[in-house]
Amino acid sequence: MTKHQTVDLDWENLGFEYMDLPYRYRAFWKDGAWHKAGLTEDSTVAMNEGSPVLHYGQAAFEGLKAYRCKDGSVNLFRPDQNAKRLQNSCKRLLMPEVPEEMFVDALKQVVKANEAYVPPYGTGATLYLRPYIIGVGENIGVHPASEYIFSVFAMPVGSYFKGGMVPTNFVASDYDRAAHKGTGASKVGGNYAASLYPGEKAHKAGFSDAIYLDPVEHRKIEEVGSANFFGITKDGKFVTPKSPSILPSVTKYSLLYLAKERFGMEAVEGDVYVDELDNFAEAGACGTAAVISPIGGFQVGDDFHVFYSTTEVGPVTKKLYDELVGIQFGDRPAPEGWIVKA
Numbered sequence: 276m277t278k279h280q281t282v283d284l285d286w287e288n289l290g291f292e293y294m295d296l297p298y299r300y301r302a303f304w305k306d307g308a309w310h311k312a313g314l315t316e317d318s319t320v321a322m323n324e325g326s327p328v329l330h331y332g333q334a335a336f337e338g339l340k341a342y343r344c345k346d347g348s349v350n351l352f353r354p355d356q357n358a359k360r361l362q363n364s365c366k367r368l369l370m371p372e373v374p375e376e377m378f379v380d381a382l383k384q385v386v387k388a389n390e391a392y393v394p395p396y397g398t399g400a401t402l403y404l405r406p407y408i409i410g411v412g413e414n415i416g417v418h419p420a421s422e423y424i425f426s427v428f429a430m431p432v433g434s435y436f437k438g439g440m441v442p443t444n445f446v447a448s449d450y451d452r453a454a455h456k457g458t459g460a461s462k463v464g465g466n467y468a469a470s471l472y473p474g475e476k477a478h479k480a481g482f483s484d485a486i487y488l489d490p491v492e493h494r495k496i497e498e499v500g501s502a503n504f505f506g507i508t509k510d511g512k513f514v515t516p517k518s519p520s521i522l523p524s525v526t527k528y529s530l531l532y533l534a535k536e537r538f539g540m541e542a543v544e545g546d547v548y549v550d551e552l553d554n555f556a557e558a559g560a561c562g563t564a565a566v567i568s569p570i571g572g573f574q575v576g577d578d579f580h581v582f583y584s585t586t587e588v589g590p591v592t593k594k595l596y597d598e599l600v601g602i603q604f605g606d607r608p609a610p611e612g613w614i615v616k617a
């Protein structure tokens with residue numbers, strides 16, 4: 276049994292808000308190598324005014340969580356996948372890649388240094404980890420930076436969408452967040468800047484978030500601004516959109532695997548047409564922050580489509596949620612390599 280003490284927070288009622296924890300990891304890249312890697316108490320980042328991140332958005336990030344288990348130990352969920360995705364984002368924006376070992380070591384250091392903020396088992400809360408890499412240093416033309424900062428900070432979080440595992444409503448956006456040959460499949464800052472305006476419009480209209488449609492014809496679901504989309508068809512298939520402009524979600528690939536291997540469902544990545552939503556019995560948003568958030572209603576133009584119910588969670592969504600979260604908190608057996616102890 277790992278001994279741990281936690282700070283006094285209202286763990287059951289945490290939202291998804293920034294908190295300035297005691298420690299974060301930071302490393303600096305210059306002249307072809309990473310230097311000065313380690314923990315710091317400084318939550319501010321100083322940089323030159325010409326830094327490419329400030330003007331040209333040369334920035335990529337990740338999001339994953341640390342889970343307190345019943346025995347007091349702490350789980351990381353598939354951190355190798357986040358390391359690889361960050362490397363892909365770095366390639367796309369001409370940034371130096373963070374080696375997987377350095378990435379996972381940074382996560383572990385941040386979890387250990389802030390261990391008192393890892394929420395207690397049974398509260399449903401988790402420690403959210405936010406790795407990022409930015410291009411810094413003297414610059415003015417549109418060029419990749421000559422220096423980079425890689426950092427990981429953390430904060431305890433509860434649910435991302437209001438209420439967590441309760442259905443909320445989403446709206447199809449008239450805007451695109453990414454183009455097919457753009458940066459949608461990379462986790463880069465510009466995609467999120469592009470989603471702020473449509474996201475705000477959706478929130479002001481009373482929806483949890485916008486769902487983006489394919490940027491070519493606006494006929495197929497792409498993803499939510501902060502999560503992937505999945506649906507359960509009336510004949511029991513797990514379906515999630517396939518597109519070059521959506522983020523390859525670790526949660527989505529985990530659910531595809533669990534649906535197939537644990538529940539014997541047909542699990543496919545394919546087209547989800549907005550005029551064929553009647554094929555679906557249930558739908559949800561999935562991601563690290565969102566976990567599985569059931570989609571109650573979906574507004575597409577004048578049509579408000581209800582999947583399962585605007586108040587109740589569908590049975591397959593619930594079954595997948597219990598399996599995923601059970602694995603993350605160490606209560607259910609994990610497929611090989613999915614859990615790394617922090």
Ligand code: PLP
Nearest residue numbers: 501502503522524525526562563
């Ligand atoms: N799609 C977008 C746009 C996201 O920001 C996220 C969050 O990371 C996801 C999907 C879900 O990805 P993951 O399951 O890897 O957290």
Ligand code: COI
Nearest residue numbers: 338339501562563564565
């Ligand atoms: C995540 O789920 O980790 C995300 O990055 C989603 C959002 C907070 C941007």
